[in-house]
Amino acid sequence: MNKQRLLGYALSLATCLLAWKVAAVLLSSPVLPGPEETLRAFAAAVGTSEFWSNFAASTFRVLSSIGLAWLLAFPLGIMIGYDRKTDRYVSPLIFLTYPIPKMVFLPVMILLFGLGDLSKILLITLVVFFQILVATKEGVSGLDRKYIDSMRSMGATEGDIIREAVIPAALPSCFTALRIITGTSISVLYFAETFAGTSGLGYMITNAWTWGNYTDIYVGILAMSILGIAIYETFTWMERRMCRWTRAAEDEPGGGWSWDKAVNYAQMIKLSHTVFALPFGLAALVILSTDHTITVEMVLWIIVAIVGARSAAMGFNRIVDAGIDSRNPRTSGRHIPRGTLSVKQAWSFTLLSAFVFVGAAAMLSPLCFVLSFPVLAVLFGYSYTKRFTSASHLVLGISIGLMPLGASVAVAGTITEATAVLSLALSTYIAGFDILYACQDIEFDRREGLRSIPSRLGVPAALAASSALHVISIASLAALYWMLPMGPAYILCIFLIGALFIVEHLLVRPSDLTRINVAFFNVNSIISVMVFVSMVMGVYLL
Amino acid sequence: MGERMLTAEGLTKEFAPEIRVIEDMSFSVERGRSLTIIGPSGCGKSTLLYMLAGLSRPTAGKVLIEGREVKGPSREVGMILQDFGLLPWKTVWGNICLGMRIRNVPKDEQDRRARDIIRYLGLEGHEDDYPSRMSGGERQRLAIGRALVMDPSVLLMDEPFSSLDTLTRERLQNTLLEVREQKGLTMVTVTHSIEEAVFLGDEIMVLGGRPCGIRAIVPNPGAGGMGYRSDERFFAVCREVRRAVEGL
Ligand SMILES: Nc1ncnc2c1ncn2[C@@H]1O[C@H](COP(=O)(O)OP(=O)(O)OP(=O)(O)O)[C@@H](O)[C@H]1O
Ligand SMILES: [Mg+2]
Numbered sequence: 001m002n003k004q005r006l007l008g009y010a011l012s013l014a015t016c017l018l019a020w021k022v023a024a025v026l027l028s029s030p031v032l033p034g035p036e037e038t039l040r041a042f043a044a045a046v047g048t049s050e051f052w053s054n055f056a057a058s059t060f061r062v063l064s065s066i067g068l069a070w071l072l073a074f075p076l077g078i079m080i081g082y083d084r085k086t087d088r089y090v091s092p093l094i095f096l097t098y099p100i101p102k103m104v105f106l107p108v109m110i111l112l113f114g115l116g117d118l119s120k121i122l123l124i125t126l127v128v129f130f131q132i133l134v135a136t137k138e139g140v141s142g143l144d145r146k147y148i149d150s151m152r153s154m155g156a157t158e159g160d161i162i163r164e165a166v167i168p169a170a171l172p173s174c175f176t177a178l179r180i181i182t183g184t185s186i187s188v189l190y191f192a193e194t195f196a197g198t199s200g201l202g203y204m205i206t207n208a209w210t211w212g213n214y215t216d217i218y219v220g221i222l223a224m225s226i227l228g229i230a231i232y233e234t235f236t237w238m239e240r241r242m243c244r245w246t247r248a249a250e251d252e253p254g255g256g257w258s259w260d261k262a263v264n265y266a267q268m269i270k271l272s273h274t275v276f277a278l279p280f281g282l283a284a285l286v287i288l289s290t291d292h293t294i295t296v297e298m299v300l301w302i303i304v305a306i307v308g309a310r311s312a313a314m315g316f317n318r319i320v321d322a323g324i325d326s327r328n329p330r331t332s333g334r335h336i337p338r339g340t341l342s343v344k345q346a347w348s349f350t351l352l353s354a355f356v357f358v359g360a361a362a363m364l365s366p367l368c369f370v371l372s373f374p375v376l377a378v379l380f381g382y383s384y385t386k387r388f389t390s391a392s393h394l395v396l397g398i399s400i401g402l403m404p405l406g407a408s409v410a411v412a413g414t415i416t417e418a419t420a421v422l423s424l425a426l427s428t429y430i431a432g433f434d435i436l437y438a439c440q441d442i443e444f445d446r447r448e449g450l451r452s453i454p455s456r457l458g459v460p461a462a463l464a465a466s467s468a469l470h471v472i473s474i475a476s477l478a479a480l481y482w483m484l485p486m487g488p489a490y491i492l493c494i495f496l497i498g499a500l501f502i503v504e505h506l507l508v509r510p511s512d513l514t515r516i517n518v519a520f521f522n523v524n525s526i527i528s529v530m531v532f533v534s535m536v537m538g539v540y541l542l
Numbered sequence: 543m544g545e546r547m548l549t550a551e552g553l554t555k556e557f558a559p560e561i562r563v564i565e566d567m568s569f570s571v572e573r574g575r576s577l578t579i580i581g582p583s584g585c586g587k588s589t590l591l592y593m594l595a596g597l598s599r600p601t602a603g604k605v606l607i608e609g610r611e612v613k614g615p616s617r618e619v620g621m622i623l624q625d626f627g628l629l630p631w632k633t634v635w636g637n638i639c640l641g642m643r644i645r646n647v648p649k650d651e652q653d654r655r656a657r658d659i660i661r662y663l664g665l666e667g668h669e670d671d672y673p674s675r676m677s678g679g680e681r682q683r684l685a686i687g688r689a690l691v692m693d694p695s696v697l698l699m700d701e702p703f704s705s706l707d708t709l710t711r712e713r714l715q716n717t718l719l720e721v722r723e724q725k726g727l728t729m730v731t732v733t734h735s736i737e738e739a740v741f742l743g744d745e746i747m748v749l750g751g752r753p754c755g756i757r758a759i760v761p762n763p764g765a766g767g768m769g770y771r772s773d774e775r776f777f778a779v780c781r782e783v784r785r786a787v788e789g790l
Contacts, residue, residue: 144627146623146625147627149627150623150627151627151644153596153619154615154644154645154692155615155644156644165629168632169631171631245630245631245632
C-alpha cells in the first residue's frame with residue numbers, strides 16, 4: 001500500500017471516528033455507543049472462539065462465492081468478448097437476465113439447497129457472476145485489433161493469442177469488478193445470514209439486535225467492514241502484482257512511502273519544536289493535578305491533541321507561506337519550496353492533523369470538542385497576520401499559549417487562574433523569541449512588505465521588546481509561587497530559568513545575529529523542560 | 543541476385559462484393575532489394591501489406607515468396623504494423639521474446655538472441671520497461687527488434703517512422719539500411735513521406751485510384767548509401783515521385 005492510500009485510509013478513518021464520536025455525544029443513547037466503547041467491546045470479542053467461528057464462517061462464504069463466480073464468469077467473459085459467434089448467441093441471454101434482482105431468489109435457493117452454506121454461496125455467486133462477466137467482456141472487447149494482427153503475423157495460434165493478449169487485456173477491468181463486488185458480496189452475505197442460519201457475522205449482528213445488545217451490533221459491523229477491507233486490499237495487491245503495466249504509465253518516482261518522506265514530514269512541522277512546546281502543556285497538567293484528578297486517558301488525549309494542533313498549524317503555515325518561504329534564502333530549503341513535499345501532500349497532512357486534534361478534543365469532553373474549532377481558527381489565522389500587523393509575534397504567542405488553557409478546560413472544565421498565568425508566561429516567552437527570529441529576516445520582510453517588530457522598529461528596539469516580554473514571562477512564572485502551594489525548590493528553578501533567559505539574550509547582539517539558531521535550539525529546549533521540571537519540583541517537592 | 547524473393551500476381555481484394563479496394567496488382571521484389579510504397583491515405587496500402595504478410599487472403603491473385611504461394615503467416619516474413627502492435631502488458635524483454643515463444647524456440651537460445659538484438663538496437667537497460675514508458679524512438683527500435691529477432695528474410699513495414707521527429711527518424715532510417723545490408727533483408731516499406739520512400743527504396747511504387755492500382759514504379763538506382771540524402775540524384779528522384787503522386 002503506498003503512502004497516498006495509507007494517508008487516505010487514515011484520513012477517512014479519522015473522519016469516521018470523529019463523526020461517530022460526535023454523533024454518539026450528541027445522541028447520547030445506548031443505540032449508538034462511542035467508538036472507544038465499541039473498540040473495547042471489539043477487543044474483548046476478538047478473544048472469544050465464538051467470534052472467530054462466526055468470522056470464519058462469513059469469510060469462507062464470501063471467498064468461495066467470489067472464487068466460484070470468477071471461475072465461471074472470467075472464462076465465459078473471455079469467450080464472448082473474443083469470439084463474435086459465442087457473443088451473438090450468449091450475450092442476449094445475459095443481458096436479458098442481467099437486470100433481474102438476484103436477491104429475490106433467496107427463498108428459492110433455501111428451498112433447493114437448504115439452510116447451510118451452499119444456498120448462501122450460490123446466492124452471492126449469482127449476484128456477482130454477472131458483474132465479473134460483463135466487466136471481463138468489456139475488457140476483451142476493448143482489445144485493439146493490432147495486437148492480435150501483430151501476433152498472428154508471428155504465427156500465433158488462437159491459444160497463444162488468448163494467453164498472451166486476451167487474458168492480460170481483460171485483467172484490469174476484471175480486477176476493478178472484483179473490487180466493486182467485494183462490497184456487494186458482503187451486503188448479500190449479510191442479507192443471507194440474517195435470513196437463514198445460525199452462524200456468521202450477519203447472524204451475530206441480528207442476534208445482538210434481538211437481545212438489544214447494541215455494542216455487539218457495532219462489533220459485528222466492524223468485523224464485516226474489516227473483512228471487506230481485507231478482501232478489497234487483497235484484490236488491489238493482486239492487481240498491482242499481475243498488472244504492473246497499468247502503473248508503468250502513471251508511476252512517478254518518489255510516489256511511495258519511505259523513511260525519507262517521513263523525515264520530511266517531521267521536519268516540515270518541526271517535530272522537535274512540538275516536543276519543546278509539549279512541556280508547557282504537561283506543566284499545566286502538573287498544576288491542575290493539585291486539585292483535580294487526572295486519568296492516564298486524559299493525559300494521552302491531551303498529548304494527542306497538542307501534537308495534532310501543533311502539526312496542523314505548522315503544516316498550514318508552510319502551505320500559506322510556501323511562496324514567501326521560497327523567496328527567502330533562509331527558508332527556501334523548507335520542504336514545500338524545495339519540492340520534496342507537494343502542496344497536496346502538505347494539505348492532506350494538515351487536514352489529517354486537524355482531524356486528529358478535533359477527534360482528541362472530542363474524546364476529552366463535548367466542551368473541548370466545541371472549542372477545538374475556534375482554536376483551529378486562531379491557529380490557522382496566525383499564518384496570515386504577518387501580512388497586515390507587526391503584532392503577529394503576539395498572535396503566535398497566544399496561539400501556543402492556548403495549550404495550557406486547553407488542558408485546563410479538558411481537566412477542570414474551565415480555565416483556572418493558575419493555568420491562565422502559565423498561559424501568559426508561555427505566550428510572552430514564545431512572542432519574545434519569535435521577535436528574535438524575525439531579526440534575521442528584516443531585509444527580506446521589508447522587501448516583501450511583511451510586518452514584524454524588527455522590520456518596523458529596527459533590531460535594537462526589537463531586542464528590547466523581546467527582553468520586556470521575557471521579563472513578563474519570568475514574572476508570571478514567579479507569580480505562580482504565591483498562587484499555588486509550592487515548595488522552595490520552585491524559586492530555585494525560577495532563578496535558573498531567569499538565568500537561561502539572560503544567557504539567551506546575551507547570545508544575541510544587534511551586531512551579531514548569527515548565533516540565533518544555536519542559541520535558540522539549545523537554550524529554548526532547556527527552558528521549556530525547566531518549566532516542566534520546576535512545576536514538578538514545586539508541586540511535589542514541598 | 544536477380545532472384546525473385548517476393549512476387550504479387552494479379553492481387554485483388556474486396557471486403558464485400560461491391561467494395562473492391564485493390565485491383566489487379568502485379569509486382570515483384572528481388573532478394574536483398576527494397577521496395578517502398580507510397581500513396582494517399584485510405585487507398586489500400588495496409589490492406590496490400592496484410593495480404594503480403596499472409597494475414598488476409600486475396601479475393602483473387604496470389605502472393606509468392608521464393609516461388610511458394612503464401613497461405614498464411616510464415617517464418618520467412620517479419621511484419622511491423624502501423625503503430626507497431628507492441629503488447630502493453632509485456633516488458634521490452636517480453637515483447638522481444640514473444641515471437642520466439644510462439645515458435646517454440648528453446649529458452650537459452652531465446653535469451654541469447656534477445657540479448658543480442660537488444661544490444662544491437664541500443665535498448666540495454668530498458669529490458670524491464672513497459673512500452674508505455676518508452677519514447678517513440680525506443681518503441682520503434684523495439685518493434686524493429688521484435689521483427690528482426692525472428693531472423694526473417696522479408697521485412698514488411700507499415701509507416702514505421704510516421705510518429706517520429708526528423709532527427710530520430712533519419713537515425714532509424716540509417717539503422718534500417720545497416721540491418722538490411724548486414725542480413726541481406728528484402729524489404730517492403732509503406733510510407734507517407736516522399737523523402738523516406740526515396741531514401742529507403744531501390745524502387746518506389748506509387749499507388750492510387752479507386753479501386754487502388756499501381757500508378758507508377760520509379761527506379762532509384764542511387765539508393766542504399768547513408769550520404770544519399772544530400773546527393774543530387776536523390777532530389778531528382780524525389781521530384782519525379784512527387785510528380786507521380788501529384789498526377790493522381
Ligand atoms: N476489414 C475491412 N472491411 C471493410 N473495409 C476495409 C477493411 N479494412 C480496410 N478497409 C477499407 O479499405 C480501404 C483501404 O484501407 P487501408 O487501411 O489499406 O488504407 P491505407 O492506405 O493503409 O491508409 P493509411 O495511409 O491511412 O494507413 C479504406 O477505405 C478502408 O476503409
Ligand atoms: Mg495504413
